[in-house]
Amino acid sequence: MKNLKTILLNPFPSRVSPYLTLMREKSEQWINEDYGTLPEPFLKMMKRLDGASWAAHSWPDAPLPLSISFTRALLWGIAQDDYYAPYQADELSKVTCRMMEVARGSVPDPEENPIIHQFSILMREFEAIATEDWIKRYICDVSEYLEGIEIDSSISYRKNINYPSIQEYIPIRRKNVAMATVNDKIELVTGILPDYIVAHPFVQQARNIGGDLFAWSNDLISFEKEMRDEEALNLVLVIQNERKCPMEDAFDEAVQMYNSRVEEFMTLYHNLPDFGVYTPVVKKFLEGQGLWISGYLKWFEDTKRYSMQD
Numbered sequence: 001m002k003n004l005k006t007i008l009l010n011p012f013p014s015r016v017s018p019y020l021t022l023m024r025e026k027s028e029q030w031i032n033e034d035y036g037t038l039p040e041p042f043l044k045m046m047k048r049l050d051g052a053s054w055a056a057h058s059w060p061d062a063p064l065p066l067s068i069s070f071t072r073a074l075l076w077g078i079a080q081d082d083y084y085a086p087y088q089a090d091e092l093s094k095v096t097c098r099m100m101e102v103a104r105g106s107v108p109d110p111e112e113n114p115i116i117h118q119f120s121i122l123m124r125e126f127e128a129i130a131t132e133d134w135i136k137r138y139i140c141d142v143s144e145y146l147e148g149i150e151i152d153s154s155i156s157y158r159k160n161i162n163y164p165s166i167q168e169y170i171p172i173r174r175k176n177v178a179m180a181t182v183n184d185k186i187e188l189v190t191g192i193l194p195d196y197i198v199a200h201p202f203v204q205q206a207r208n209i210g211g212d213l214f215a216w217s218n219d220l221i222s223f224e225k226e227m228r229d230e231e232a233l234n235l236v237l238v239i240q241n242e243r244k245c246p247m248e249d250a251f252d253e254a255v256q257m258y259n260s261r262v263e264e265f266m267t268l269y270h271n272l273p274d275f276g277v278y279t280p281v282v283k284k285f286l287e288g289q290g291l292w293i294s295g296y297l298k299w300f301e302d303t304k305r306y307s308m309q310d
Contacts (some may be wrong), residue, residue, distance in 0.1 A: 002144070002255075004217075004220060004255075005301070007255055008220070008255065008258060008259065008262075008297070009258075009259045009261065010260040010262075010293070010294055010297060011254070011263055011265070011266060011290075012023050012291060012293055012294035013288035013290070013291065013294060014057065014294045014295065014297075014298050015057070015060040015061075015291070015295075016056050016057050016060055016295075016298075017055070017057075017060045017061075017062065017067055019056065019064050019067045019068075019184070020052065020053065020056040020242075022064065022067075022068070023052035023056055023067055023068065023071045024050070024052040024053070024056060024148070025050055026042075026052070026068055026071055026072075027052040027071050027075060028047070030072065030075060030118070031043055031046050031047055033073070033113075033118065034114050034118060035075075035079065035114045035118070036114075038065035038079075038083070038114065038115075042079075042082070042083065045082065046075065046078060048303070049078055049257050049303060050072050050299070050302070051071055051074040051075045051078055051304050053057065053299050053302055054074050054295070054296065054299040054301065055070040055071040055073075055074050056071075056189075056205065056295075056302075057065060057294075057295030057296070057298045057299050057302075058070075058290060058291060058292045058295030058299070059185070059186070059189055059292070059295070059297055060289075060295065061189055061288075061291075062188075062189045065129075066129075066188055066189065069122060069125045069126065070185060072118060072121065072122045072123050072125070072278065073077075073181075073185065074117045074272065075118065076115065076119050076122055077178055077181075079115045080099075080115055080146075080149070081149060081176075083115060084115075084149065085149055085152060085153050085156075086153065087149070087209060088153075089153065089154055089155060092149070092150050093150065095146075096100065096143075096146040096147070096149075096150060098112075098116060099116065099119060099142070099146055100118060100139070100142075100146070102119055102120045102123065102145055103123055103139045103142055103143075103288035104139065106120075106306040107120065108120050126138065126188075127180060129188065130188060130192065131192055133194070133195055134184065134187065134188075134192050137184060137195065137198065138181060138184045140180075141180035141181045141183075141184055142181055143177050144180055145175060145176065145178040145180065145181055147175055148172060148173075148174075148175025148176025148177070148178070149176050150235050151172050151175070151176065152231070152232065153173070154177045155232040156229075156230060156231045156232040156233065157229070157230050157231070158230060159230065161230060161232045162232070163232050163237065163238050163241040163242070164233075165238070165241055165242055166235075166236060166238055166239060168231060169238045170212070170237065172222065172233060173212075173215045173219075173233050174208060174211040174212065174215065174234070176233060177211055177214055177215040177218070179207070179210055179211030179214045179215070180207065180211065182210070182214070182292060183207045183210060183211075183285075183289070186285060186288035186289060186292060187285060187288075189288055190281065190284035190285045190288045191281040191284060191285070192286070193278060193281060193282070193285065196276070197275060197278050197282065200273075200275070202273050202282075203282065203285075205268065206265070206268050206285075206286055207286070208295070209264055209265045209268070210265070210292070212258075212261050213258065213261055213262065213265065213293050214292070214293065214296060215235070215296060216235050216254060216258045216261065217258065217293070217296065218296075219233075219234045219235040219236055219237075219254065219299075220235070220236065220251070220254055220255065220258065221300055222234070223235075223237055223241070223251070233298065235254045235257070236250050236251050236254045239253050239254055265286075265289075265290075268286065269283075269290075270287050271285075282305075
């Protein structure tokens with residue numbers, strides 16, 4: 001793999017939360033105690049990923065209570081994706097239905113999977129601080145994320161993968177990377193936007209670009225592992241399958257697509273429309289998206305989940 005640090009555009013600043021130590025303590029406690037009934041190799045994977053560092057670098061300006069909730073949410077997202085994605089379609093559909101019941105207030109039974117319990121806790125934490133409209137939007141975006149996992153599960157983890165086209169891949173990947181829920185959480189730091197502002201084409205474009213940057217950077221870093229794991233939703237692998245080109249050429253094209261998206265994002269950032277009293281809030285939201293992207297790349301580099309270079 002080429003050195004992504006030198007070829008990926010990254011104009012966003014990188015900072016870290018002053019609460020990182022406390023976030024790590026909470027993360028370790030939850031993995032040991034709340035997730036403790038899950039298989040030991042799975043728990044080791046969760047510890048190795050250091051979700052607290054991811055949250056601390058991606059939301060460096062969040063106050064302590066939010067930083068703790070974001071850490072919980074990232075651990076849940078990691079667990080949800082890695083634990084349930086390989087499930088068969090009928091089983092995964094049941095999980096999705098149960099998660100949505102919990103999102104709307106259903107209380108998990110004591111014997112239910114700790115992943116479901118953690119999701120219930122983070123939903124109640126967000127309900128205590130967010131607006132009713134934000135909660136409705138977040139539930140919708142969680143549903144979209146779970147739908148994306150189901151789609152991924154239906155085409156991945158098999159020898160004869162039926163790769164989507166590049167055009168088909170982009171909207172599916174936006175769903176299963178959960179960036180819509182990340183965008184929602186960014187608002188909890190930068191200021192909750194009313195639904196009519198979020199629905200504005202400019203904000204929607206920014207949210208979509210943020211999702212592409214998150215997904216495509218992940219795909220560039222992890223494509224070798226995901227090729228071994230027989231996953232279909234990886235930009236490099238999708239390009240290689242559609243173009244029938246050498247993997248190196250597909251990788252280079254994916255890098256070009258990523259860098260073009262960064263340039264599109266910066267064009268948005270420097271050409272903010274007039275949103276009235278919400279103009280500075282929208283600008284802070286875009287800054288928050290930039291912090292998320294740079295924080296995610298820094299987390300990848302620090303944890304070495306996948307190598308950033310040869």
